Amino acid sequence: MENQQKPAGEIDLALLFAKVGDFLKNVAFGFVRFLALIRKVPLDNRKLFVGFIAVGAVLGFSYSQFLKKKFYESTMILSSDYLNKRIVDSSIDNLNLLAHEETSKGLAKVLHVSDTLASKIKKFEAKPFVAEMELVQLEVLKEQLRSAQVNGKNQDVINQVIKRIEIENQHAFQFTVRTLSPTAIRPLQEALVNYFKNNEYIKKRIQINQENLVAKKGKIKGELLKLDSLKKVIYSNYKMMSEQSRQGSNNVILSDKAVTNPIEIYTQDIALYEQLLAIERAIFLQPDFEVIDGFTEFDEPASASRMKVIATTVLIAFALAYGIVALRQFDRYLSTVK
Numbered sequence: 001m002e003n004q005q006k007p008a009g010e011i012d013l014a015l016l017f018a019k020v021g022d023f024l025k026n027v028a029f030g031f032v033r034f035l036a037l038i039r040k041v042p043l044d045n046r047k048l049f050v051g052f053i054a055v056g057a058v059l060g061f062s063y064s065q066f067l068k069k070k071f072y073e074s075t076m077i078l079s080s081d082y083l084n085k086r087i088v089d090s091s092i093d094n095l096n097l098l099a100h101e102e103t104s105k106g107l108a109k110v111l112h113v114s115d116t117l118a119s120k121i122k123k124f125e126a127k128p129f130v131a132e133m134e135l136v137q138l139e140v141l142k143e144q145l146r147s148a149q150v151n152g153k154n155q156d157v158i159n160q161v162i163k164r165i166e167i168e169n170q171h172a173f174q175f176t177v178r179t180l181s182p183t184a185i186r187p188l189q190e191a192l193v194n195y196f197k198n199n200e201y202i203k204k205r206i207q208i209n210q211e212n213l214v215a216k217k218g219k220i221k222g223e224l225l226k227l228d229s230l231k232k233v234i235y236s237n238y239k240m241m242s243e244q245s246r247q248g249s250n251n252v253i254l255s256d257k258a259v260t261n262p263i264e265i266y267t268q269d270i271a272l273y274e275q276l277l278a279i280e281r282a283i284f285l286q287p288d289f290e291v292i293d294g295f296t297e298f299d300e301p302a303s304a305s306r307m308k309v310i311a312t313t314v315l316i317a318f319a320l321a322y323g324i325v326a327l328r329q330f331d332r333y334l335s336t337v338k
Contacts, residue, residue, distance in 0.1 A: 041325050049321045056317025060310035071122055072182045073302040076189055077129050077292040079172040082202045085128060088173050091196065092126045099123060111191040120184040124192075125176040172292065182297050189295045197289060206289055213283050220276045227269045234262050 042049045098107040099121050108118035177188050196202060282288075304312075 041322065045321070045325055048324065049318065052317040052321040053314055056313040056315075057310055059317075060313030061306070063313070064304075064306040064309040069180055069303075070301040071178050071180055071303045072185065072298060073176055073178050074185045074295040074298060075293075076175045076177075076192070076295045077172060078175060078193065078196070079129075079287075079290050079292050080196070080202065081171055081288040082205050083171055083173060083196065087199075087201070088126045091199075092124050092175075095124045095195075111188075111195055113187065113191050117184055117187060120180045121177065121188070122180060123178040125178075126173050129172040129174040177295065178302070182299060182301075185295045185297050189291070193291060202289070206286075209288055210283065210286075213279050217276065217279045217283070220272050220279070224269065224272055224276070227265060227272070231262075231265060231269070234265065238262070 095107065095110070098110060099118075101107070104115050104118035104121075107113075107121060108115045111118065175192060177185060177192070179185055179188070197206065
């Protein structure tokens with residue numbers, strides 16, 4: 001019988017599956033060979049790997065013991081109606097430039113601390129502090145902007161809007177300080193707060209806000225005194241009217257000629273008193289410039305521990321040993337090429 005020829009373009013599925021199976025087998029076999037090679041190299045080059053591991057452990061121990069300096073970190077949350085990201089970033093950059101100078105006199109002068117304390121400061125960091133609810137609302141808004149995209153032409157506009165939402169007008173910031181001594185963290189809280197508080201831009205606004213609150217407090221107190229006097233007069237008048245009533249009863253009949261509603265006076269008195277309490281609270285707490293959470297002094301350093309440093313150097317030495325073996329094999333291969 002003559003062999004039946006398959007129509008043009010028809011694919012032999014059995015052959016295709018066989019090819020795919022062979023490819024997967026080769027990949028699996030290659031992976032196993034790679035693992036075997038990784039395991040074999042250290043065994044065949046024991047002296048090299050043991051030597052590199054020993055050198056890495058010694059270097060890691062020496063670095064952590066004699067060269068590496070421990071540092072400590074703590075964070076503070078500061079809220080102010082007058083702070084924004086540009087002011088904070090500029091101020092923190094200036095402080096870090098002073099901290100990296102050879103002498104600590106400049107940083108000590110700016111923060112009004114001792115040279116000894118300033119010399120222990122390594123770095124300042126700051127970032128906007130956003131509450132969890134605000135983060136959720138921001139993500140929802142960003143998703144709504146993305147879903148509103150009809151085509152790729154307005155993607156740049158959406159990205160610009162998202163960027164402005166993320167960086168503009170955040171008035172609460174998380175400050176991080178890194179020092180060489182844990183005892184230097186506590187004094188830095190007052191120094192850092194005063195550094196921003198004494199900024200001319202912020203200082204003037206805090207001062208005028210306090211003066212306005214004090215003036216408003218005095219005004220409301222004066223109005224409350226007047227209302228108290230008016231309440232006494234009204235009470236006396238109504239009491240007299242009840243006594244002079246023709247029926248001889250204690251009932252007071254209000255006619256259209258009454259020019260004052262006593263209920264409104266008492267309501268206004270309570271409203272003004274609530275405003276006075278709110279102003280006194282604002283004067284005492286100063287919510288326009290307030291430390292929400294201060295620095296905490298930790299005994300444990302934030303820097304890597306000795307064991308972590310040694311483990312890192314040992315891993316690096318192990319990788320270098322593999323590299324040297326690979327270079328040797330490559331050199332042998334080149335020597336065979338004519």
